[in-house]
Amino acid sequence: MEYKPNAFKATLILPIQDNAGVPFPVGTWEWWRDKETQVLKGFTEIGVVKGFWRGQSERNKMISVVVKDENSLDELHQLLNEARAVFRQEAMYFDCHPVYFEEVR
Amino acid sequence: MIYINRKTGTRIALTDVPARDRTFFRDAVRRFRRNAPWAEFEDFAFGMGSPIYSLRVSPLEVVKDPLYVALKDMWLELGVRQGLVAERTIKERHNHAPRRSQSRSREAANRQDVPEYRKLAASNSSARSHS
Numbered sequence: 001m002e003y004k005p006n007a008f009k010a011t012l013i014l015p016i017q018d019n020a021g022v023p024f025p026v027g028t029w030e031w032w033r034d035k036e037t038q039v040l041k042g043f044t045e046i047g048v049v050k051g052f053w054r055g056q057s058e059r060n061k062m063i064s065v066v067v068k069d070e071n072s073l074d075e076l077h078q079l080l081n082e083a084r085a086v087f088r089q090e091a092m093y094f095d096c097h098p099v100y101f102e103e104v105r
Numbered sequence: 106m107i108y109i110n111r112k113t114g115t116r117i118a119l120t121d122v123p124a125r126d127r128t129f130f131r132d133a134v135r136r137f138r139r140n141a142p143w144a145e146f147e148d149f150a151f152g153m154g155s156p157i158y159s160l161r162v163s164p165l166e167v168v169k170d171p172l173y174v175a176l177k178d179m180w181l182e183l184g185v186r187q188g189l190v191a192e193r194t195i196k197e198r199h200n201h202a203p204r205r206s207q208s209r210s211r212e213a214a215n216r217q218d219v220p221e222y223r224k225l226a227a228s229n230s231s232a233r234s235h236s
Contacts, residue, residue: 061144
């Protein structure tokens with residue numbers, strides 16, 4: 001069996017608190033929830049992770065998503081760009097790489 | 106079946122919801138009542154196993170679906186309860202009277218400049234469902 005890459009796996013990290021350690025308001029998360037539902041369509045693994053940024057310890061939401069093509073990666077990239085403004089961040093974490101994906105049944 | 110969150114003034118009629126989705130909704134309410142961890146509830150409500158993605162509508166329309174709106178409301182309330190989402194400010198509560206229909210979600214879906222909205226009056230109560 002061959003496992004040639006047929007999709008991309010991307011990782012997005014969202015802060016759970018702002019730079020002062022204050023939780024984001026309901027409206028921010030409501031916006032994110034709607035966007036995530038529209039763009040990511042449920043193909044996600046979600047977890048809360050602890051990270052460090054310039055010496056500050058933070059709690060973050062890590063989202064791992066498998067998408068079929070580069071257009072979808074562009075959508076994710078655009079989503080993070082919007083989220084950067086909404087979450088009032090200087091930068092947002094994003095990485096991606098080709099993967100073999102299959103729903104084994 | 107009706108979803109009511111007296112704290113936020115949200116009232117959502119879950120009419121025309123298939124039996125399978127009703128079961129899912131009741132399970133969500135149970136998890137909400139036992140204060141399931143925020144991320145765990147999110148994974149349950151919006152993860153791969155959620156029926157919201159099998160709704161007969163486009164991804165853009167999903168966010169208007171009553172089941173989705175009810176699940177989102179519970180998720181946000183859990184976040185507030187667990188200190189991971191900021192409660193609405195007094196000013197926010199004052200400026201916006203409670204909205205008691207699912208039209209709220211349509212505004213949410215259309216809204217572009219987010220964090221300033223969804224400022225519903227608060228009182229001390231929690232989500233519940235009525236069959």
